[in-house]
Amino acid sequence: MxxxxxxxxxxxxxxxxxxxxxxxxxxxxxxxxxxxxxxxxxxxxxxxxxxxxxxxxxxxxxxxxxxxxxxxxxGPSWPDYDDTDADSGLDALLGDVPLQLVRGYEHGVIPALLQTREYADAALRMSREELCEDDVAAVLELRMRSQEMLFDRHPPTVWLVVEKTALLRPVVDTTLWHRQIDHLLMLAELPHVTVQLLDDAACGPARTGESFTYLRFRNFRLHELVRTQQLSGAICRDLPADTEPYLRTADRLAMLAAAPRAGIERIGELRRAVPEPGAQPGPGAG
Structure with a gap:
């Protein structure tokens, strides 16, 4: 750091x-x-x-x-929010440092880089009930700003593993869920973004004790960084002995997950299996 x-x-x-x-x-x-x-x-x-x-x-x-x-x-610990300006947080520090590679896995929710604003807001409120409105808004804005790198002129390679269970968890209502799945599918079509679907049988949470994001920078002088999210904020590790186990775990999860195209097709099937509110049943339904 x-x-x-x-x-x-x-x-x-x-x-x-x-x-x-x-x-x-x-x-x-x-x-x-x-x-x-x-x-x-x-x-x-x-x-x-x-x-x-x-x-x-x-x-x-x-x-x-x-x-x-x-x-x-x-030190390794970074609060998600405090009494200082939000621009002095970890996301702001990393904000203009060009990235080469982002890999990650999150327990129970769709990864933050793939979240819509509505989904991110609901997930944040669910996990951090103690936050006031101003703190929620500050953290949410930082998380949304971090997604801008996906549309940079020279974006990093992004490779994320998503739990099937996370896709089906009712973090938001059905209308917002459809928007979230559509957003995920749109991002997965970007040439520099790979999304893999991990079935429950792969036991992802049992194979890694925590959600994590692995970052590799374009500047070769900067060590790789692993960020894990805790209830009180983020923990960062940048020593090779600490980051390499996470890279190996990311490789292992990718091997257990469905191939990217097959996973995207299954995510589309999951979306179609959940009727949108007010949708009329098709011919022969019932």
């Missing part, structure tokens, strides 16, 4: 045509410390971040988010 923030500071420094040596002097260090900060080999401290933000001419409107990131990137 420190390297992701370091990469942001590197871009700020280079945009101002400032050398590592000059930046080092500003924090009473040498160029090697700036190099270590930018590569994530040294933990960030708020005091160093504040001095560099002044040197790089970062406007006051953006300053607080960088200081909040500097407080958080050294």
């Amino acid at each position: 420190p390297a992701i923030l370091g990469d942001r500071f590197r871009r700020l420094r280079e945009a101002g045509d400032i050398t590592q040596r000059t930046a080092g002097r500003a924090i009473h260090a040498d160029a090697s410390k700036i190099s270590r900060l930018e590569s994530g080999r040294t933990h960030w401290h708020e005091d160093d971040a504040a001095v560099l933000l002044d040197l790089y001419g970062v406007p006051a409107a953006a300053r607080q988010r960088y200081l909040t990131w500097a407080q958080r990137v050294n």
Whole structure:
């Protein structure tokens, strides 16, 4: 995680045509410390971040988010919401870091990247009943914003495994469920998106103890990142010893799931099997 923030500071420094040596002097260090900060080999401290933000001419409107990131990137835990601006959260930090690959699996619900706004809102309220309206709106907006990468000019490869049970779970009413399935099927047709259907017999929840998202960045200097969602927020892991087991689990789930085209056909069948409200029975029905 420190390297992701370091990469942001590197871009700020280079945009101002400032050398590592000059930046080092500003924090009473040498160029090697700036190099270590930018590569994530040294933990960030708020005091160093504040001095560099002044040197790089970062406007006051953006300053607080960088200081909040500097407080958080050294640890694995990120709250879904708090008293600071939503733009200083994990989704905002990762928001403009180009991704190469996204893989994931979620227990019990359709993966967040494939959710409609209505489904995401209902799922969030169901799992986080303690949230006030403002917190729900803030978290929902961040989750919707994260989906924009699916339509980027150079989008990442996205490969998600969806539980059959999750598709049938009544998170929303029938009308909104049909919209959600249609949305999922539309996204699955994108050339860079692969969706696989996992039958109940594959026992997905028993094979992995938690929902997870695996991220690989286009910048080869950044380690792969695994994000797991907890009730209190997200936990991030970026050491190879921690991320590789999740990649192996993603491979195992993909092998157990239906082939992409076959799975999409079965999802379409599930949709057609649930009548839309007000739909008239076909000829010979009943």
